Amino acid sequence: MALVGLFFVVPIVQAVTVSLSGWPGVGPVEIEGLGNYAAVLASPEFYHSLLRTVVFAVVVAFGIVSIATLLAAAVSRRVRGARIYRVIWFIPGIAPAAAVAVYWNTAFQPEIGTVNAIAGLLGLNTNSALLASPSTALYPVILVSIWSGVGFAFILILGGMEQIPVSVYEAASIDGASPARQFFSLTLPLLRPILSITATLNLIWAFNNFTTVWGMTNGGPGLATTTLPVLVYRTAFIDGQFGEGSAIAVIAGAILLVLGFVSLRITQSRGVS
Amino acid sequence: MRRLAAFAKHVLLLLWSALVVVPFVLICLLAFRSEKDIYNYPLGLGGSFTLENFAIAWWGPGGDTGVGIFLANSASVALTALATNLAFGAPSAYFITLLSGKVRRRLIRVFLVATVVPLVLLVVPYFQLFDFMGGLNNPFALGFAYGSVALPTTVLILTAFFSDFPHELREAASLDGLTAFGTFIRVVLPLSKGALVGTSLLALIFVWGESQLAVPLLQDPTAQTVPVGLLAFRGQFQGQLGPIFAGLSLAAVPIIIVYLIFNRFIAKGIALGGVFR
Numbered sequence: 001m002a003l004v005g006l007f008f009v010v011p012i013v014q015a016v017t018v019s020l021s022g023w024p025g026v027g028p029v030e031i032e033g034l035g036n037y038a039a040v041l042a043s044p045e046f047y048h049s050l051l052r053t054v055v056f057a058v059v060v061a062f063g064i065v066s067i068a069t070l071l072a073a074a075v076s077r078r079v080r081g082a083r084i085y086r087v088i089w090f091i092p093g094i095a096p097a098a099a100v101a102v103y104w105n106t107a108f109q110p111e112i113g114t115v116n117a118i119a120g121l122l123g124l125n126t127n128s129a130l131l132a133s134p135s136t137a138l139y140p141v142i143l144v145s146i147w148s149g150v151g152f153a154f155i156l157i158l159g160g161m162e163q164i165p166v167s168v169y170e171a172a173s174i175d176g177a178s179p180a181r182q183f184f185s186l187t188l189p190l191l192r193p194i195l196s197i198t199a200t201l202n203l204i205w206a207f208n209n210f211t212t213v214w215g216m217t218n219g220g221p222g223l224a225t226t227t228l229p230v231l232v233y234r235t236a237f238i239d240g241q242f243g244e245g246s247a248i249a250v251i252a253g254a255i256l257l258v259l260g261f262v263s264l265r266i267t268q269s270r271g272v273s
Numbered sequence: 274m275r276r277l278a279a280f281a282k283h284v285l286l287l288l289w290s291a292l293v294v295v296p297f298v299l300i301c302l303l304a305f306r307s308e309k310d311i312y313n314y315p316l317g318l319g320g321s322f323t324l325e326n327f328a329i330a331w332w333g334p335g336g337d338t339g340v341g342i343f344l345a346n347s348a349s350v351a352l353t354a355l356a357t358n359l360a361f362g363a364p365s366a367y368f369i370t371l372l373s374g375k376v377r378r379r380l381i382r383v384f385l386v387a388t389v390v391p392l393v394l395l396v397v398p399y400f401q402l403f404d405f406m407g408g409l410n411n412p413f414a415l416g417f418a419y420g421s422v423a424l425p426t427t428v429l430i431l432t433a434f435f436s437d438f439p440h441e442l443r444e445a446a447s448l449d450g451l452t453a454f455g456t457f458i459r460v461v462l463p464l465s466k467g468a469l470v471g472t473s474l475l476a477l478i479f480v481w482g483e484s485q486l487a488v489p490l491l492q493d494p495t496a497q498t499v500p501v502g503l504l505a506f507r508g509q510f511q512g513q514l515g516p517i518f519a520g521l522s523l524a525a526v527p528i529i530i531v532y533l534i535f536n537r538f539i540a541k542g543i544a545l546g547g548v549f550r
Contacts, residue, residue, distance in 0.1 A: 070285070071285070071289060074282045074285055079286065086540075087533065087536050088293055089289065089290070089293055090539075091529055092293055092296075094528055094529060094532045095297070095525040095528065096481055096503070096525060097500070098484050098499070098501070098503045099499075099503055099524045102503050102504065102506065102517065102521060103518075105507065106514060112312050112514070113315065114295075114296070114299055114315060117315035118316070121316075147293075151293075155540070156543075179278070204391075207391075208391045210485040211482070211483075211485060214488070214504065215484075215503075215504050228393065229393045232396065232397075233396070233488070236400075237400075237488075237489045245397055246397045250394065252393050253390075253393060253394035256393075256394075257390070
């Protein structure tokens with residue numbers, strides 16, 4: 001309990017304190033009031049970044065859950081090799097996110113990157129530089145985040161699917177429902193609790209994802225991929241504005257805690273926790 | 274129609290598997306290629322075999338800050354984190370299961386809330402705390418912090434596991450004159466190896482990849498862990514890809530091998546209710 005206090009409660013109090021101060025990184029913290037919050041809420045960068053983060057998190061969470069559901073549906077009917085799929089699909093989630101991000105950064109480089117090399121094999125343009133243009137840089141980051149998150153979501157969703165009794169499907173087959181019909185009218189509704197938990201968890205993780213974004217783009221070009229965690233890092237540790245950085249962190253944290261509580265509610269109401 | 278659907282399904286499964294595996298194969302393959310071969314054969318199919326990249330990556334661009342030292346730092350961080358995590362997590366989880374219903378539920382709720390505290394909120398205060406205590410650029414201090422950050426999840430997973438622990442064994446142990454703590458050390462722990470290994474592995478995966486806290490807390494290159502070092506590699510090698518791929522494979526391969534060996538325990542840990550962010 002003491003450790004939880006030392007590493008959770010004290011830091012949060014401290015984060016709020018710093019966010020109320022003009023702390024430059026050294027020396028004592030002097031509370032100055034709500035100036036940092038006013039500055040943050042008045043800065044267009046913050047809203048730009050918040051919007052980016054929300055778009056990023058929503059698209060990533062939706063992508064992860066859709067692909068994971070599709071894959072789980074394909075594997076759950078005892079496909080040959082199902083055990084192997086289960087093991088290898090989790091690897092992108094196991095590998096260090098920094099390594100994954102650095103690799104994919106090279107993969108999207110023109111000519112020499114894997115993505116462009118494969119595009120070349122298919123006879124497509126090989127010198128696209130998605131990461132170099134502010135208007136497209138977010139897409140590769142979204143794709144990579146989906147790629148590394150599917151494995152875990154897949155395991156959760158598959159676990160949910162395997163708890164649906166076989167007899168339900170047998171009854172549906174006798175009634176003449178096609179496999180597609182069974183998927184949409186039986187599997188999806190019965191999975192709704194698991195799907196919503198998985199989606200919320202991934203929403204939170206994507207919202208909070210620092211490594212993939214930082215590793216692939218450092219938040220650039222310009223501010224094109226600066227999500228809130230990256231903005232906090234930039235403001236506090238690169239620009240030395242610890243007070244303002246903390247204010248952003250507290251606002252981001254508040255949004256996340258609300259999301260977290262919503263997800264916990266959903267979880268607890270089903271008695272899973 | 275049905276055949277077509279089955280066919281499409283297998284194509285989908287194989288396609289996703291390829292998408293998952295190919296990057297890692299490529300990283301390892303390109304790590305053994307010269308710079309010229311990487312440019313000429315970006316998919317790794319061609320060119321000659323060289324070990325030079327590994328030497329460069331291991332010693333680093335300046336000769337003293339390469340993957341070798343990053344791996345050593347990551348190992349210190351991981352060992353400290355796991356030791357902290359288990360030493361505090363396992364007894365807390367066990368004694369929580371022995372408490373009365375109401376207190377137990379309250380405590381579990383505290384830990385649940387702690388698991389959703391986002392790291393972004395912790396970065397600046399940790400920097401301050403570490404600065405104050407002289408722990409900046411100290412892998413052991415970071416390991417201790419990781420062990421504590423991972424504590425709520427560990428406690429939740431282990432509480433779920435210990436609450437199914439058979440009473441009879443506990444009662445038998447106390448009849449034999451063991452104290453509550455003695456029972457925990459000599460009866461409960463030896464019978465819980467699977468769950469302990471599973472949680473430790475989940476924590477290890479978290480620690481091995483974490484960078485959000487580590488980037489600001491370990492700014493001195495000689496103190497950096499693998500992820501922090503790799504993130505800096507890109508700038509240091511200025512478009513030289515071979516050493517980067519060598520560094521990536523040195524970073525990713527150990528943890529993937531650990532995962533492939535112990536994946537059953539990890540799956541069990543996840544089933545018991547947890548994953549670290």
